[in-house]
Amino acid sequence: MTNPGEFQERVVRHERPKHHFVFLIAPDGSMLGLDDDGALALYDEADDRVIWDRTPRGVMHVSTGTAVSAKLEADDCTVRIGSDDVTLRVGHGPEHLPSVYLEHLKREGWVCLTSLLTPEIVDGLQRVACTDDYEHLEPNTDSPRVCQHSAVGQAISEPISLWLIRHYIGTRDLHLGHPPNPTSLPPYDGKRRVQGWHADIPYIPSVGGHPVADRGGPIKAVQRNVCVSDFTKRNGATVYKLGSHRAETNPPPEWNPARHGADPATRPYSGPEADVVEAPAGSIVLYDARTWHRAGFNQTQHKRGAMLMSFQAADVSPKRDTRPACQRLHESPVYQELDPRQQREITELLMSQPDAA
Ligand SMILES: O=C(O)CCC(=O)C(=O)O
Incomplete structure (x- = not known):
């Protein structure tokens, strides 16, 4: 009773959530981010540096508002890091x-x-x-x-x-x-x-x-x-x-x-x-x-x-x-x-x- x-x-x-940010994930599981000088780099830790949003022209780094041109195809994203084109997987990210x-x-x-x-x-x-x-x-x-x-x-x-x-x-x-x-x-x-x-x-x-x-x-x-x-x-x-x-x-x-x-x-x-x-x-x-x-x-x-x-x-x-x-x-x-x-x-x-x- x-x-x-x-x-x-x-x-x-x-x-x-109605919207999620994305991760850009390398084959070894590291995540693309921006370093303090605004250069692209790969990280194992998921702090604000590795959070992206899709835009019509590529991707935008959420915490700094930096736009990066990228070729987005289905779940893949190709960006230029230094002199290399690197293809990353677009992964489901957080709401915030x-x-x-x-x-x-x-x-x-x-x-x-x-x-x-x-x-x-x-x-x-x-x-x-x-x-x-x-x-x-x-x-x-x-x-x-x-x-x-x-x-x-x-x-x-x-x-x-x-x-x-x-x-x-x-x-x-x-x-x-x-x-x-x-x-x-x-x-x-x-x-x-x-x-x-x-x-x-x-x-x-x-x-x-x-x-x-x-x-x-x-x-x-x-x-x-x-x-x-x-x-x-x-x-x-x-x-x-x-x-x-x-x-x-x-x-x-x-x-x-x-x-x-x-x-x-x-x-x-x-x-x-x-x-x-x-x-x-x-x-x-x-x-x-x-x-x-x-x-x-x-x-x-x-x-x-x-x-x-x-x-x-x-x-x-x-x-x-x-x-x-x-x-x-x-x-x-x-x-x-x-x-x-x-x-x-x-x-x-x-x-x-x-x-x-
Ligand atoms: O099953 C749950 O919802 C919580 C159980 C729990 O947190 C615990 O056993 O410490």
């Missing part, structure tokens, strides 16, 4: 400049990169998660999910979110806290035990046995939730107390009655002080790991897909060893479908061991 005041979370909705997202992330402790992943990547993630058009399939448990489809590696190595996380935490040196798995949240039957409110590692104890970090100390981790399905309040989109990264404590006991003496199936707080971030499939929500959050209640008949990742500073112990999954990926044909930039990023994030190890 529903109690008054339940399921009253505030909705923060992100509509599918990376600096705009960074400003929001620093100010609010979270940001939504709406519809940043391509429909092809979304389709691959849905296939692995067995959601949406693939709901009739059973998840494959024979191999790590990163080996099951290149979409998983493409999502792991998405360059704008990596640039944002590195800038927010203030280090390049990051690792993932567990192997990234597209998974699904089943429909809620109104009775079963559900996930309670929590902050994330290292602000809570974990099986890794690391010391719980001081919420007032330097930032140690950022979560990246990829919306594999459309995320709506009805289908159980993640619920947050936005801004709670600034709170001195983890969620209060009254938000988690099931953990404090009530029946274990008692639902966690779902009143109007909580926020649901709604966004189309392919969106990425980044949030400070201190933020109070929980999975939503999936009130539909369909599974909701997500891929949750924890990016941790070098001194945080991961919850699970990510290296075996990466070694399996290296041996898998899927690894060859990734470009060298993607291969390097994934390998670094999964093979780096924390300082303490």
Whole structure:
């Protein structure tokens, strides 16, 4: 039975953008940008330097307004770099400049990169998660999910979110806290035990046995939730107390009655002080790991897909060893479908061991 005041979370909705900027991507995965002197150069990092817009005569560098003449043919773009004509792939880019997202992330402790992943990547993630058009399939448990489809590696190595996380935490040196798995949240039957409110590692104890970090100390981790399905309040989109990264404590006991003496199936707080971030499939929500959050209640008949990742500073112990999954990926044909930039990023994030190890 529903109690008054339940399921009253505030909705923060992100509509599918009408326009996306583009990346111009070299075969090795590096991205064309403008250096500080206005010269064309290739970069591995996705900051404002590598964001372009199409124009009738070629492409325009968004942050400086510099027009560059280019031959655009279907998804290819040929530009002159020095004395060479270089052909680059025109790739789906963000709705906003990376600096705009960074400003929001620093100010609010979270940001939504709406519809940043391509429909092809979304389709691959849905296939692995067995959601949406693939709901009739059973998840494959024979191999790590990163080996099951290149979409998983493409999502792991998405360059704008990596640039944002590195800038927010203030280090390049990051690792993932567990192997990234597209998974699904089943429909809620109104009775079963559900996930309670929590902050994330290292602000809570974990099986890794690391010391719980001081919420007032330097930032140690950022979560990246990829919306594999459309995320709506009805289908159980993640619920947050936005801004709670600034709170001195983890969620209060009254938000988690099931953990404090009530029946274990008692639902966690779902009143109007909580926020649901709604966004189309392919969106990425980044949030400070201190933020109070929980999975939503999936009130539909369909599974909701997500891929949750924890990016941790070098001194945080991961919850699970990510290296075996990466070694399996290296041996898998899927690894060859990734470009060298993607291969390097994934390998670094999964093979780096924390300082303490
Ligand atoms: O499934 C979700 O929506 C969120 C779950 C989550 O963030 C977590 O388990 O830490």
